[in-house]
Amino acid sequence: MIVISKEFGFIYVTTNKINGKKYIGKCIYGRVNNWENYLGSGVYLKRAIKKYGKENFERKIICNAYSEEELNELEEYYLNYFDVVNSTEYYNIKITSIGGDIFTFHPNKEAIRKQRVKQMTGEGNHQFGKPKTNKMIESVKKANSKHIIIDDVHYESVTSASDQLKIGISTINYRLNSDNFPAYKRVMPKKELKINGYPCKVGNQVFDSITEAAKHYGISTHAMRYRMNSQNFPDHILLNQK
Incomplete structure (x- = not known):
């Protein structure tokens, strides 16, 4: 059984109202400055806060x-899940946990920059206020309805x-995908997780599985899977697919 200690930090989303x-972004509870009022430190986010005022942002x-x-x-996990670097719905321009600023050398850098500038000077977001489609809702319901096991206890x-x-659904899903929480298991693993056993190549080194490569580089299997499917890591190759 995993012993959970006091919270170290949290993941947050700041929204322009x-x-x-x-x-x-992420923040630690022991932050020197007041974490309770922290909105984020992204370049474009700071510019937006300066333009619209702090009162028009909520975290x-x-x-x-x-x-x-x-x-x-x-x-x-969340930056990759929402594809924030490529999305025009977010102020984020980098994914810090998987190698720092990937915006500088992004192949569509100028297009992304122009789109962000255009949105920041406008008054509306094309997705703002739009309801979720039935397909999106059903997809989430289906994903969250599968049986799982946590600390040897079965949940429907x-x-x-x-x-x-009393744990968030997003947190549980993260732990189910993380190697750091072996007590969190799916009764019927997602099909996408099966690729963890596929051979792969990173640079000039070949590994028997994604799991082995992830352990070698000290990152999660989720991060390694992301790199295998990302154009930003051309030297990460899934041998049976690429």
Whole structure:
């Protein structure tokens, strides 16, 4: 059983109440400056706050982390999940947990920059106020309805476990995908997780599996899977697919 200690930090999303644009980041509770009022430090976010005023931004904590490692992995998970660097719905321009600033050398750097400038000078976001489609809602419900096991206790769904353990659904899903929480297991693993056993190549070195490569470089299997499918890491190759 994993012993959970005091919260180390949290993942948050800051939203511009005027145009709906967002920023995802991390913060530690022991921050020197007041963490309670912290909105983020992104370049474009700061410019937006200066333009619209702090009163037009609100921050919501997505989930807590109990160590620096978990905090970094959670940040990486959410930044990748929402594809914030390529999305025009976010102020983020880098993914810090998987190699720093990837905006500088991004192949579509200028197009992204122009789009962000255009949105920051406008009054609205094309997604703001739009309701979620039935397909999106059903997809989330299906993903959260699969049986899981936590600390040898069987739960009928992620939602059920969240209600009983008082842990956020997003946090549980992260832990199910993380090697750092072996007590969190899916009864029927997602198909995408099967690629962890595929051989891969990083640079000139070949590994028998993604899991082995992740352990070698000291990162999560989720991060390694992301790199295998990202154009930003051309030297990361999934041998049976690329």
